[in-house]
Amino acid sequence: MGRSPCCEKAHTNKGAWTKEEDDRLISYIKAHGEGCWRSLPKSAGLLRCGKSCRLRWINYLRPDLKRGNFTEEEDELIIKLHSLLGNKWSLIAGRLPGRTDNEIKNYWNTHIRRKLLNRGIDPTTHRPLNEPPQEQPPPPPPPLSATTNTISFSTIKEEKQEMSITNTCKTMFICKEERNPVEERCPDLNLELRISPPCQQIRGVCFVCRLGLQNSKDCSCNNIIMGSGIGTSTANSNSGCDFLGIKSGVLDYRSLEMK
DNA sequence: AAAGACGACAACCGCGATACA
DNA sequence: TTGTATCGCGGTTGTCGTCTT
Secondary structure (H helix, E strand, O other): OOOOOOOOOHHHOOOOOOHHHHHHHHHHHHHHHHOOOOOOHHHHHHOOOOHHHHHHHHHHHHOOOOOOOOHHHHHHHHHHHHHHOOOOOOHHOOOOOOHHHHHHHHEEEEEHHHHHHHOEOOOOOOOOOOOOOOOOOOOOOOOOOOHOOOOOOOHHHHHHHHHHHHHHHHHHHOOOOOOOOOHHHHOOOOOOOOOOOOOOHHOOOOOOHHHHOOOOOOOOOOHHOOOOOOOOOOOOOOOOEEEEOOOOOOOOOHHOOOO
């Protein structure tokens, strides 16, 4: 039953990779291809965990990697993608050829985060720091045709991820605008997903409270009552209110479009 | 010049999803 | 159907180089 253990940790090297280890890994993968990470170390004569080999290959040894500084265009793309996807580094990396999730994650934490803070933007929410509470609900989003951004999800893996987002949405009462069911089967579809807090933030009670989590940090109706929240919550608006601590603006997937 | 602080990034760890026996 | 291994991901840590005092 099951499989044998991933690796014998007692007999594996840890820490920085040597040139010799790199060469062994590269030549083995060139000869046999990627995959079978579990058996790769033994076959390649490496005293490494398969997991470690995979990481080393994906992040540093792959021939298609683009090394060097990020361009301004890449910076802006990362920021935009992060505002849409959050810390989904692998998805973001999928949109930046030659860049890895680990590289982007490190770059985000060391450069972009600071860059956004200098701009007065919260790197987590992508909203202005110290944003004053809004008296009025945010204006309704402009017509879709005017706002749709195009993000191409080109790999099967990413499509799978998209599906998981959709499935998650369903379990979280997230509304999906099924404007054209045919598009769902098309790889070039515009998902037109809209993630909203449960439409029923009824009578000023947020979804978190409805789950019995009153006074939770995720409670947004406190914000309404106290008038001191991030300020976008309204009892009768679907747009712009917090949902489990995540801005619906951030979760507005209507702008994701499959290519 | 030395020591501590800080930044950058490579690598590890833990977890969830999935595959497999 | 169930238990376990594998894979892949995101968060965190460790280490090394550079800067500042």
